[in-house]
Amino acid sequence: MEPGALLPAELDTPTRDQTPVRFIPTPSAPYQQQHRIARLLEQPAEPGGEPQAVAAAEADDEGADAPPLPHAFGARVLMWKQDPSVGEIGTRRAYLPGPVLAGPRDARIAPGSPGIDAVEPNAFGDFVTQPDTPQFDAVHTFAVVRQTLTMYQRALLVAGLQMPLPWQWNTSMDTRPLAVFPYGLPNVMNAFYSRTQGCLKFGDFVPAGEEARVYTCRSFDIVAHETAHAVLDGLKPQWLLADAPPQTGGLHEAFGDLTAIFLALSQLDQCEAVVAQTKAHLHDKTFLSDIAEQFGLALGGSTGLRNADNDLTLGQAGTQVHAISQVFTGAMYDVLADMFAYERNPLLDDDAAVLHRVAAYLRGLLLRALIAAPDSAASYVDVVNEMLRIVAEDGRPAPYAAFIRNQFARRDVVEQPQSAAGAAPAAGPLAPKVCDKPGARQDRRACCGTMNLPEYHRVDKVLDGEARALARWCAANGRMGECVVPVVAEPAAADRS
Ligand SMILES: [Zn+2]
Missing domain, CATH: 1.10.390.10 (Neutral Protease Domain 2)
Structure with missing residues (x-):
């Protein structure tokens, strides 16, 4: 029998005055975990507390025949509480106030492709999935990137600065979102923001001597850190160059x-x-x-x-x-x-x-x-x-x-x-x-x-410089030939003169 399971004799234990008191044993840890997950998956709580009483009062005010109010924009998500490497892994619910579509995605952040299959919102428009699944990691990573961007957009608005925080590649003709790859670097102990790929990629790996795989996308800190590189690169493109x-x-x-x-x-x-x-x-x-x-x-x-x-x-x-x-x-x-x-x-x-x-x-x-x-x-x-x-x-x-x-x-x-x-x-x-x-x-x-x-190290320029130095040496030493496909990169038109 599992620890914490009911023994028949414990069901109704008479007290000294013979009033039967129902004995409620402490559920086992696995049962509690399962119960918690099941509840989260079935019925996410309304934010703000006592939602049913408030909703009932509003319904009374508006009459029983009033159509239900449409759901406001925004999605609830279930995400990791903190760095899952820190002791007990915990989850939290969070509310993202803007529109969030299947993926999850919005105007500025999208799932990388190919990547994790798109996560569909539930009937409430929420993204509540089972922990320890790719879908959960996709939602968690999106949520942290979104919270980071929202935090800084708010900071500018509060200061009276009416400006978006563009990604580095955004122009009037290119409003591509930042692509997020939670599993973008298999068996790599790292994560990065790439300007040329327009994305964040997160590694996962098994530390030496251990069995459990570590996913960098599950770290609140690592996702926030890499998102910050993308935010700052959109504002100051020169700063990231080595x-x-x-x-x-x-x-x-x-x-x-x-x-x-x-x-x-x-x-x-x-x-x-x-x-x-x-x-x-x-x-x-x-x-x-x-x-x-x-x-x-x-x-x-x-x-x-x-x-x-x-x-x-x-x-x-x-x-x-x-x-x-x-x-x-x-x-x-x-x-x-x-x-x-x-x-x-x-x-x-x-x-x-x-x-x-x-x-x-x-x-x-x-x-x-x-x-x-x-x-x-x-x-x-x-x-x-x-x-x-x-x-x-x-x-x-x-x-x-x-x-x-x-x-x-x-x-x-x-x-x-x-x-x-x-x-x-x-x-x-x-x-x-x-x-x-x-x-x-x-x-x-x-x-x-x-x-x-x-x-960010302009490696292409270094290699290109070497190739052109070789070409100059060949020309100076009579090794003339037809133009062939360059080894490194096509020199810019201005450089050919
Ligand atoms: Zn960094």
Whole structure:
């Protein structure tokens, strides 16, 4: 008999006053899991609580013959709660407020082809599927990409910026969505955003010495990180190229890691979890800094996917883009902690609500500063100065600027002006303290798959240059011949002259 199953003698156990009390045993774990999944598949809960009572009251108000209200746009999805490598795997329901079609797909995000068979919405227009199936992974991956894009679109709208966040290839003639391949890299310990393929691809693999397959598409953090590369590439196409200065590459990687943190903090239950775990002291940052640690280790790194809990300075990071990115990520995390400590007032407001609000402002501030930074060769000081300008224009309290100045000065990003040690606003832009050396080349070895794709290294140009040098040598040495199909690439018309 299974543990927890009923014994006949336990069905009705008389108490001392002989009143029979029905004994209800604790169901076994497998039974609970099965029951939970069955309920999720059959009848997703209405968002907002007490839906039936509200619906009944509305029906009474409108008369029994009133036609049912059409379902609003939007879909509920069932997705992984967090990184499934972290202890117990949990699922959550989430509501995506825009229209979502079979796939799932919408105007900006579509399933890659060939890939997982399209997932059809149920009768409620929702995408609620069985965990541990390809359909579930397709829905989960779409949901995280969609939440990331929505988060940043909201951040711009809140700041009064009426602009979409285009993908890099989008033009008036090409509005192709970003293609998502949850199983795009079989037996690969990586994931990437590819501009030339217009897609995100996620790897799956079995770590050495283990049996269970790890799917990178199931990681909230990895999907958010790769989506952030796509978002930033749509805004600043020059920044992703490997011949950009090291700090420019660092901005791309840091934006990926910070997006994972901001996406977690865009969800109220995650804010509550962080507050509860740290007792509202974000420097006890176990939750946010460890969330992707096991994935990071499985992906071959020595730490988690990100490590916001660090004290790295620019002087220590050299040209190692991953390390440089950790400097920016760490400074922004410290600014978040400072702003949260400044704003929180448990007598007036719930800490989780304050954290949710502060993180929302900071992610918008970062995105706006990145947009305002130079289109090529942007450095950390450029972004810091834009953030200082924006907090002043937004009329934020003076300590906001002081937090940004102090944390980036501590990391050797900017010089700390003597007059700005307190809360007084600095006059004019800050000067950089540690700069990329002239001609410094990025070392991307410890970065994610995106940063290591050949397409951003202009490898075709290098090979093409070699081929043309060979052709010149042949011409100079009398080895003349008919034009044949070039080995590497057809030179552009302008290059033939
Ligand atoms: Zn990356």
